Amino acid sequence: MSMKRLTATIAAAAACACALQLPACAPEETQRSAYFIRAEYDGESSLTGRVELDYFNDTGNALDCLKFNLWGNAFRRDAAASPVPSAARDKAYYAGESYGSMEITSAEGGNWRVCGEDENILEITFDQPVYPDERASCAIDFTLDLAKVNARTGVTEHGTVNLGNFYPVLCAYTRAGFAEYAYASVGDPFVSHAADYTVELAAPDGYAVAASGLPVFEKTENGVTTRRYELGAARDFAAVLSESFRTIGCSAAGAEVTYCYYDDEDAETVLAAAAESLQYFSDAFGQYPYPSFTVVQTPLTADGAEYPALAMISAGCSGEDAVRAAVHETAHQWWYAAVGNDGYAHAWQDEGLAEYSALMFFESHPRYGPTRPGMLGEARGAYRAYFSVYDQLFGGADTSMEREPGSFSGEYEYVNIVRNKGLMLFEALRDACGDEAFTAALKDYFGQYLSGIAPPEGLMAAFCRRADCEGIFDSFLSGKVII
Numbered sequence: 001m002s003m004k005r006l007t008a009t010i011a012a013a014a015a016c017a018c019a020l021q022l023p024a025c026a027p028e029e030t031q032r033s034a035y036f037i038r039a040e041y042d043g044e045s046s047l048t049g050r051v052e053l054d055y056f057n058d059t060g061n062a063l064d065c066l067k068f069n070l071w072g073n074a075f076r077r078d079a080a081a082s083p084v085p086s087a088a089r090d091k092a093y094y095a096g097e098s099y100g101s102m103e104i105t106s107a108e109g110g111n112w113r114v115c116g117e118d119e120n121i122l123e124i125t126f127d128q129p130v131y132p133d134e135r136a137s138c139a140i141d142f143t144l145d146l147a148k149v150n151a152r153t154g155v156t157e158h159g160t161v162n163l164g165n166f167y168p169v170l171c172a173y174t175r176a177g178f179a180e181y182a183y184a185s186v187g188d189p190f191v192s193h194a195a196d197y198t199v200e201l202a203a204p205d206g207y208a209v210a211a212s213g214l215p216v217f218e219k220t221e222n223g224v225t226t227r228r229y230e231l232g233a234a235r236d237f238a239a240v241l242s243e244s245f246r247t248i249g250c251s252a253a254g255a256e257v258t259y260c261y262y263d264d265e266d267a268e269t270v271l272a273a274a275a276e277s278l279q280y281f282s283d284a285f286g287q288y289p290y291p292s293f294t295v296v297q298t299p300l301t302a303d304g305a306e307y308p309a310l311a312m313i314s315a316g317c318s319g320e321d322a323v324r325a326a327v328h329e330t331a332h333q334w335w336y337a338a339v340g341n342d343g344y345a346h347a348w349q350d351e352g353l354a355e356y357s358a359l360m361f362f363e364s365h366p367r368y369g370p371t372r373p374g375m376l377g378e379a380r381g382a383y384r385a386y387f388s389v390y391d392q393l394f395g396g397a398d399t400s401m402e403r404e405p406g407s408f409s410g411e412y413e414y415v416n417i418v419r420n421k422g423l424m425l426f427e428a429l430r431d432a433c434g435d436e437a438f439t440a441a442l443k444d445y446f447g448q449y450l451s452g453i454a455p456p457e458g459l460m461a462a463f464c465r466r467a468d469c470e471g472i473f474d475s476f477l478s479g480k481v482i483i
Contacts, residue, residue: 030451031056031133032233033195037167040202040224041241043360045100045155047144047222051167055136059173062129066138067178068122070114071165072102073191074183075147075154080118084151085185085411088301092150092158100147104168111137118182122168127275131229138459140168150299152238158262158315160298161207161241164305165190169236171340172453181344184405186414188336188343192235194451202226206245210260210296212309231309233289233451235340238307240296248370250275253282255256255290261297263369268434269324270295271334277327281334284360284439286446289319295326305380306332320369324358327368331357339446340453347393347414347455348401348477352422353442355379359423376427379420400479401425402456424483425476437466 033056033117039049057063063315074083075098084092104114110126130136144166147154151165167363171178172191201209208213217228231237240260248267249258252275259271274295282288288308300314303325311329313322314461332355341349362370390397390413398407401417408414430438445454445462463469475481 005070006037018361023468030233031058033170033194035199035237037197037199037237038198038202038378039167040226040479041161041204041207042161042479043207044150045146047166048144048168049144050140051140053138053140053170055130055132055138055170057130057132057136058091059134062091063126064129065110065123065125066136067122067164067171067180068140068168068191069171069181069308070102070104070116070120070168071098071183072144072153073119075100075151076119077186077339079183081183082185084149084301085184087412092149092301093148094150094299095148095384098154099146100145100154101148102168103143103145104140104231105143107143108137108140109136116180116182120182121171121180139157139409140190140409143170150301152300152305152312158297159243160262160311162242162298162300163239164307164312165236166238169478170195174342177341179344184344186408186411187347187405187418189235189405191340191344192236192340193452194233197231197234197237198228198232198373199229200226201229204243206243207241208243208245208260209239209241210245210472212237212259212294212307213290214256214292214294231290234308235337236307238310240298240310240312240313241299245296250279250415251278252293253288256290256292258292258294259296260294264297264318264322266322269357269368270313270322273323274326274330276365277330277358281357283332285334285357285442285452286338288333289450290333293330293333295329306336308337311331315379322383323368324362324370328354331355331361334446339449340451341459342453345404346402346417346456347405348425349454349459351418352425353459355419355423356426356440359427379423380483383416383420383424386412386420387483397480398479401477421476421483425472426441428472428476429467429469431474432469433463433467438463443464 034054041047110124112124117122124138150156164466199394202224205220205223213229215227243261245260247260248271257275261267295311297315298312303314303438306329311326318324335350335353358363363372387397441462460473
């Protein structure tokens with residue numbers, strides 16, 4: 001992004017933000033789309049479900065179709081790309097190669113087809129257009145076959161059942177139309193609009209469930225327990241099932257905080273870190289928007305995975321690593337869940353900010369061990385080592401930050417460009433603004449884009465209203481900064 005374009009877009013975003021702050025009549029109640037999902041796990045490797053969507057067209061355009069991501073199809077045998085990083089395949093596929101799929105058995109509401117570059121999109125075409133501010137309904141019946149894999153979606157080596165991205169979900173709508181992103185083994189390609197969720201999840205009796213919310217209703221019949229969940233203004237809904245969970249909990253930030261685990265000697269510390277960081281971020285950035293927050297231990301190839309009101313923490317993390325993962329994923333409740341962004345094209349916007357938010361928490365809570373100088377030193381050292389390796393191997397390194405997942409060679413490059421360099425970007429912004437203005441900028445950003453999808457220019461404008469930060473953004477994002 002050129003300096004001229006960056007300055008222009010920041011100015012436009014700042015003007016828009018200022019306009020939003022002018023006194024006005026009380027806004028009408030927000031209208032959102034609503035999902036009703038029924039799904040049942042068979043206790044082996046299959047989930048059957050039905051998604052009913054009450055869609056509200058807030059795009060400003062007449063639409064003749066809706067498009068849904070079929071993330072579960074990334075695990076099928078003939079998928080175009082591996083759903084896990086190549087370097088982690090042995091760790092992920094603990095029982096050898098294993099495959100899954102998401103089959104659409106029927107759809108109501110219009111003509112439908114499975115399409116996309118990797119059979120990753122379900123398209124439902126209406127008989128009549130849906131105009132702005134109108135509603136439309138559709139229903140999708142599906143079967144999700146789960147691979148034996150330590151990933152967001154699958155049956156893990158410990159027997160936990162990870163149900164991340166387990167149902168057809170509406171693609172985010174952008175200026176270019178529906179964002180038909182394919183699954184990426186590196187980074188997070190999941191971009192969704194906030195919607196209201198009602199989910200009924202059934203499983204054989206004996207399974208405990210950690211989910212994006214707490215059950216509001218539960219019943220057991222014929223050996224099957226069904227739990228009903230409700231979560232408003234959420235981008236997604238996820239769950240982890242297990243026959244061996246232990247559970248501890250407390251309250252923080254007006255929410256019930258729970259830690260579900262099966263093997264963690266430091267469980268009380270992980271719970272305390274999650275609860276204290278939830279409170280800290282709520283005080284620093286804006287009120288936590290959900291009535292509950294659950295952290296769950298489960299095998300993953302990464303350190304963690306974030307979902308609204310739910311954070312998966314890798315069973316491979318222990319001690320301080322588990323605490324850091326829990327705090328980082330808790331920060332994602334603000335930067336990804338509450339305030340959305342296009343993590344496919346602008347991953348630094350939530351990953352870098354979540355990591356810097358974790359730094360802020362540890363800075364104010366020294367008893368956990370990590371420090372601001374320590375985290376910055378680790379990030380800087382790792383980034384310089386990455387640059388040196390790539391310079392020697394390839395005669396240079398692409399250090400620009402506005403990159404899609406497919407442009408990264410693997411997790412190593414992604415982490416250094418998105419998370420480590422992202423951490424240093426926000427440290428530079430804090431130095432430019434000062435502590436008070438830095439936090440105020442994030443509070444404004446949260447308030448303006450709560451439940452929305454924030455463009456990077458919106459985040460830039462929040463800082464550039466307070467200090468001369470255009471050059472900082474340009475040098476980091478373009479790759480020109482020397483670290």
